[in-house]
Amino acid sequence: MAAEMEPPPLGDAGQTDFREIEDGEGFFVSTVTILESPEPSSPDPPSMPAEGISTNGPKQEDISLDDDPEDLFAEATEEVSLDSPEREPILSDGPSPAITPVTPTAMLTPRMGLGTAEMFERSLDELEEDESGDTFDMHIAVSDPEKVGDGMNAYMGYKVTTKTSMTIFSKNETTVRRRFSDFLGLHSKLASRYLHIGYIVPPAPEKSIVGMTKVKVGKEDLSSAEFVEKRRSALERYLMRTVKHPILLKDPDVMMFLESSELPRAVSTQALSGAGILRMVNKAADAVNKMTIKMNESDAWFEEKHQQFENLDLQLRKLHASVECLVCHRKELSVNTASFAKSAAMLGNSEDHTALSRALSQLAEVEEKIDQLHQDQAYADFYLFSELLGDYVRLITAVKGVFDHRMKTWSKWQDTQLLLQKKREAESKLQFANKPDKLQQAQDEIKEEIEELEGKVQQGEKDFELISKTIRKEVSRFEKERVKDFKVVIIKYLESLVQTQQQLIKYWEAFLPEAKAIA
Amino acid sequence: MLFDRPRAVNVDLQTDATLQVDISDALSERDKVKFTVHTKSTLPNFKQNEFSVVRQHEEFIWLHDSFVENEEYAGYIIPPAPPRPDFDASREKLQKLGEGEGSMTKEEFTKMKQELEAEYLAIFKKTVAMHEVFLCRVAAHPVLRKDMNFHVFLEYNQDLSVRGKNKREKMEDFFKNVVKSADGVLVAGVKDVDDFFEHEKTFLLEYHNRVKDASSKSDRMIRSHKSAADDINRIASTLYTLGTQDSTDVCKFFLKVSELFEKTRKIEARVAADEDLKLADLLKYYLRESQAAKDLLYRRGRALVDYENANKALDKARAKNKDVLQAETSQQVCCQKFEKISESAKQELIDFKTRRVAAFRKNLVELAELELKHAKGNLQLLQSCVGVLKGDT
Numbered sequence: 001m002a003a004e005m006e007p008p009p010l011g012d013a014g015q016t017d018f019r020e021i022e023d024g025e026g027f028f029v030s031t032v033t034i035l036e037s038p039e040p041s042s043p044d045p046p047s048m049p050a051e052g053i054s055t056n057g058p059k060q061e062d063i064s065l066d067d068d069p070e071d072l073f074a075e076a077t078e079e080v081s082l083d084s085p086e087r088e089p090i091l092s093d094g095p096s097p098a099i100t101p102v103t104p105t106a107m108l109t110p111r112m113g114l115g116t117a118e119m120f121e122r123s124l125d126e127l128e129e130d131e132s133g134d135t136f137d138m139h140i141a142v143s144d145p146e147k148v149g150d151g152m153n154a155y156m157g158y159k160v161t162t163k164t165s166m167t168i169f170s171k172n173e174t175t176v177r178r179r180f181s182d183f184l185g186l187h188s189k190l191a192s193r194y195l196h197i198g199y200i201v202p203p204a205p206e207k208s209i210v211g212m213t214k215v216k217v218g219k220e221d222l223s224s225a226e227f228v229e230k231r232r233s234a235l236e237r238y239l240m241r242t243v244k245h246p247i248l249l250k251d252p253d254v255m256m257f258l259e260s261s262e263l264p265r266a267v268s269t270q271a272l273s274g275a276g277i278l279r280m281v282n283k284a285a286d287a288v289n290k291m292t293i294k295m296n297e298s299d300a301w302f303e304e305k306h307q308q309f310e311n312l313d314l315q316l317r318k319l320h321a322s323v324e325c326l327v328c329h330r331k332e333l334s335v336n337t338a339s340f341a342k343s344a345a346m347l348g349n350s351e352d353h354t355a356l357s358r359a360l361s362q363l364a365e366v367e368e369k370i371d372q373l374h375q376d377q378a379y380a381d382f383y384l385f386s387e388l389l390g391d392y393v394r395l396i397t398a399v400k401g402v403f404d405h406r407m408k409t410w411s412k413w414q415d416t417q418l419l420l421q422k423k424r425e426a427e428s429k430l431q432f433a434n435k436p437d438k439l440q441q442a443q444d445e446i447k448e449e450i451e452e453l454e455g456k457v458q459q460g461e462k463d464f465e466l467i468s469k470t471i472r473k474e475v476s477r478f479e480k481e482r483v484k485d486f487k488v489v490i491i492k493y494l495e496s497l498v499q500t501q502q503q504l505i506k507y508w509e510a511f512l513p514e515a516k517a518i519a
Numbered sequence: 520m521l522f523d524r525p526r527a528v529n530v531d532l533q534t535d536a537t538l539q540v541d542i543s544d545a546l547s548e549r550d551k552v553k554f555t556v557h558t559k560s561t562l563p564n565f566k567q568n569e570f571s572v573v574r575q576h577e578e579f580i581w582l583h584d585s586f587v588e589n590e591e592y593a594g595y596i597i598p599p600a601p602p603r604p605d606f607d608a609s610r611e612k613l614q615k616l617g618e619g620e621g622s623m624t625k626e627e628f629t630k631m632k633q634e635l636e637a638e639y640l641a642i643f644k645k646t647v648a649m650h651e652v653f654l655c656r657v658a659a660h661p662v663l664r665k666d667m668n669f670h671v672f673l674e675y676n677q678d679l680s681v682r683g684k685n686k687r688e689k690m691e692d693f694f695k696n697v698v699k700s701a702d703g704v705l706v707a708g709v710k711d712v713d714d715f716f717e718h719e720k721t722f723l724l725e726y727h728n729r730v731k732d733a734s735s736k737s738d739r740m741i742r743s744h745k746s747a748a749d750d751i752n753r754i755a756s757t758l759y760t761l762g763t764q765d766s767t768d769v770c771k772f773f774l775k776v777s778e779l780f781e782k783t784r785k786i787e788a789r790v791a792a793d794e795d796l797k798l799a800d801l802l803k804y805y806l807r808e809s810q811a812a813k814d815l816l817y818r819r820g821r822a823l824v825d826y827e828n829a830n831k832a833l834d835k836a837r838a839k840n841k842d843v844l845q846a847e848t849s850q851q852v853c854c855q856k857f858e859k860i861s862e863s864a865k866q867e868l869i870d871f872k873t874r875r876v877a878a879f880r881k882n883l884v885e886l887a888e889l890e891l892k893h894a895k896g897n898l899q900l901l902q903s904c905v906g907v908l909k910g911d912t
Contacts, residue, residue: 311764319757326750333743340736347729352722353876359883483769487908490772494779494905501898508890515883518876 138164138243140258142236145228147215148179154216155179158232160239162258168250174259180205180212182257183235185266189253190242195398196405198470200478201248202241203394205234233383237391244481295407299468305475306403313396320389327381334374341367355518362514366507373503380496388489392482399478406467413460420453537561540658540673542651543571547643551575552604554650558673565674572676576604579650581681582657585668593818593856594863595663596871598656599807601649609639627756634752634788641792645800652804703817711823713861719868720816727809734802741795748787755780772908779904783897790893797886805875812871819864822857829853 144159161175187204194201211227239258243249257263297303341364348360427446430439537560544555557571583600586592613635620628657663672679711717755777762773829850836846 308764308766312761315757315761315764319754319761322750322753322757326747326754329743329746329750333740333747336736336740336743340733340740343729343733343736347726347733350722350725350729353872356876356879359879363883479767483767486769487772490776491905491908494776494901494908497783498898498901498905501894501901504894505891505898508887508894512884512887512891515880515887518880518883 136244137166138162138249140236140239140243142232142239145232152213152216155181156212156215156228156231158235160258169255170259176258176261176263178257178263180207180231180235181266182263183238185263186242186253186257187238188266190248190251193251194247195401196408198402198405198467198474199245199247200395200398200402200474202238202245203398204238205231206394230387233387234391237387241391241395241481245477295410301472302403302406302468306400309396309399309403313393313400316389316393316396320386320393323381323386323389327378327386330374330378330381334371334378337367337371337374341365341371359514359518362511366511369507370504373500373507377496377500380493384489384493384496388485392485395478399475402471402474406464406471409460409464409467413457413464416453416456416460420450420457423450423453538658538664540651540654542647542654545643545647547606552643552646554647556654556673564670570674570676572673574672574679576601576650578672578679578681579653581679582668582672583653586657586663586666587814589666592663593822594815594860594867595660596808596811596815596867598653598660598663599804599811601646601653604643604646606639606642609635609642613639624756627753630752630756634749645796649804699817702821711820715865716816716819716861719812723809723813723816727806727813730802730806730809734799734806737794737799737802741791741799744791744794745788748784748791751780751784751787755784771911775904775908779900782900786893786897786900790890793889793893794886797882797889801878801882805878808871808875812868815864815867819857819860822853822860826850826853826857 141161142158146157148155148157157177157179159175160178163173165172184204190201214224215228248254344360344367345364348357348364351357351360423446427450430442539559541557542554543557546553554574555571556574559569580600586597616631616635657669758773758777762770762777765773833846833850836843
């Protein structure tokens with residue numbers, strides 16, 4: 001069915017994993033990569049201790065498709081088993097189960113005694129420790145948009161330059177060329193890996209059929225240039241946000257995106273591919289499911305945060321709409337001022353009193369300069385203020401998605417518990433069965449099932465605790481970032497306003513003596 | 520309803536103690552505005568030295584039309600009639616606001632209501648100013664100030680019973696205008712021997728068109744400016760809500776910026792209002808005055824054509840030796856009329872230029888000064904806010 005998949009970065013990823021493990025870094029990353037093994041819900045691979053890494057095989061049953069309405073891009077493989085009770089994840093081929101390395105187990109063994117949650121925390125702490133040893137020093141620039149090809153198959157290529165002093169990167173400065181679908185493909189992979197365990201993955205910039213078509217068709221006008229610039233800027237912000245996340249930064253796909261010269265084409269991101277349609281179907285199903293899950297929230301923190309984010313979402317959307325209005329009106333003001341300037345110049349021409357005529361021409365010049373000022377201010381309004389708000393509206397959708405995943409995890413746990421209870425009841429009923437020869441067999445079967453379910457219930461509980469913990473951390477990190485972002489942007493924006501006023505003062509001060517000189 | 524407002528700014532008039540007119544009060548009722556016209560005069564023809572009457576817009580129009588129709592005044596630029604008070608747009612907005620009351624918070628509603636009420640008040644002040652300017656122009660004109668109708672207008676404290684034109688009369692007016700413009704084209708086509716008038720004709724035609732264009736463009740520019748100020752208003756409100764809801768450090772930023780935008784938005788609105796007053800109104804006024812000047816030229820042109828026709832008729836009569844006396848008198852009348860108009864027209868047009876230059880100078884200087892004042896005010900607010908916020912990070 002679907003379009004051809006990107007060949008799994010099997011060899012590389014596997015190697016990278018090992019390398020990283022040996023370095024003592026990226027411990028968690030390798031763990032997560034293992035998660036991807038497209039094993040159906042089979043019993044735990046015996047090499048992994050039961051209370052080992054929480055991110056074991058069965059984890060896949062979680063829906064990898066997030067609820068982020070903006071983000072349509074989860075992974076898709078050629079095969080989708082729609083008949084399994086819990087939907088299979090639609091993942092790219094990760095390393096095959098055979099790669100389940102022994103080494104990580106070895107690394108794990110010393111920590112066997114610890115509960116999963118603490119272990120997880122340890123691993124995260126390790127990462128953060130590593131981070132502080134290797135402070136975040138990275139700058140990514142997206143530049144030089146260039147049209148490649150012609151007609152409807154044309155696309156925009158962007159140069160991505162990474163400058164960093166961090167040791168996890170092989171070079172201090174790397175430049176690669178990427179196209180938009182590459183970015184979407186990256187996000188798609190990250191989302192499928194991290195969203196359902198509670199990480200807030202920054203959403204990728206939105207597709208725009210209208211905008212791209214104009215570019216493809218070759219319209220060299222102002223609006224296509226604006227569109228390309230808007231997209232370039234959005235892609236840059238997207239990458240910066242992604243790498244600022246300590247976990248995502250270490251993801252092999254992210255590194256590959258930034259460093260390798262050739263990237264397999266992410267075809268599954270096309271809206272009309274089989275994968276795309278599947279996504280839409282799943283999204284609809286998710287929406288229905290969401291409505292039916294009624295969660296008993298025992299943790300007030302989550303309740304509170306959820307409400308806070310709802311409020312924030314509402315207000316940010318409102319603010320975004322108002323700022324977009326402002327951008328629009330300022331652009332209009334610029335156009336009208338230019339038009340008035342021309343008209344004033346004409347009036348000055350026909351005025352037969354010399355001094356007045358000159359003053360009117362000067363007025364026309366002032367207004368022309370002011371129109372440019374308005375245009376520049378509208379640009380700042382947009383790129384500083386409006387785009388930030390847009391980004392955060394989308395980010396909050398990702399946050400809400402993560403909260404939803406927690407709900408789903410809880411729901412799954414509860415469902416498994418219910419199933420266990422039913423089996424136990426069935427077991428006790430078996431006592432009264434009338435076929436004594438079949439009884440033993442049936443009892444054995446049920447005992448097996450119950451054991452399995454007990455394991456799953458335990459797992460479900462752990463998953464739930466884990467995701468809750470991750471979300472707490474993520475939300476705190478998110479809030480810190482949010483505060484920083486807004487503070488920086490607000491100051492920059494106000495400074496742009498200051499500049500505009502200073503220029504205005506200059507222009508009018510130059511005009512005043514001209515006006516007074518009319519005799 | 521007393522309020523103070525600056526005196527009519529579009530014309531630079533010599534105020535004269537012998538006759539001073541102003542509008543001291545105005546009342547806005549459902550559809551009409553009632554102006555209190557206040558006169559101070561030392562002229563003997565008035566019963567008192569100081570008195571007031573109440574007049575409505577239609578009475579101003581009646582006065583203006585009586586000037587236009589008076590043959591004696593053919594040689595003068597008749598001060599343009601004030602435009603009809605138009606509160607429709609403002610009323611519509613207030614109504615829409617009332618309908619949308621449910622969809623916004625109480626604070627937003629109160630704010631918008633205040634905004635619209637301020638707008639209504641501004642339009643009101645403008646219409647008062649324009650009616651006043653008309654009266655002042657008449658009072659300043661050496662000949663028009665002596666007009667009987669004008670005195671009645673000022674003094675007669677009963678209703679003048681000037682009804683607005685009914686449908687038939689409006690139709691008549693319409694046709695008259697059509698005939699006049701067609702005639703005007705013919706008359707304008709006649710080349711004038713007099714250089715002065717020929718120049719004025721060309722000049723006024725072009726000037727009038729360009730002022731019209733500039734006036735409409737300036738209106739559009741100012742409207743965009745007002746829209747932008749309104750947007751900033753909404754942004755300030757939302758920022759305030761965000762600030763009160765937010766539990767993090769950034770809430771202080773939101774609240775401070777919200778406060779800042781409230782203030783800067785008021786300044787932006789003032790900038791738009793001042794541009795309206797000093798620039799847009801100036802252009803509108805000179806649009807009307809240049810039309811009045813064109814009308815004067817038309818009347819002179821008409822008189823010239825009549826004079827030339829009378830000459831031809833006289834020649835014909837002399838040739839046929841029939842009705843010579845009649846033709847002679849007719850010719851003399853035409854000649855006198857033409858010369859009278861020409862003489863006063865010349866002075867009127869020169870005065871027009873002087874007034875125009877003075878008005879533009881005054882308004883452009885005031886415009887620049889106000890723009891500077893507001894920009895400096897804005898700058899100070901912005902800089903102080905940035906300072907506070909930077910200190911906090």
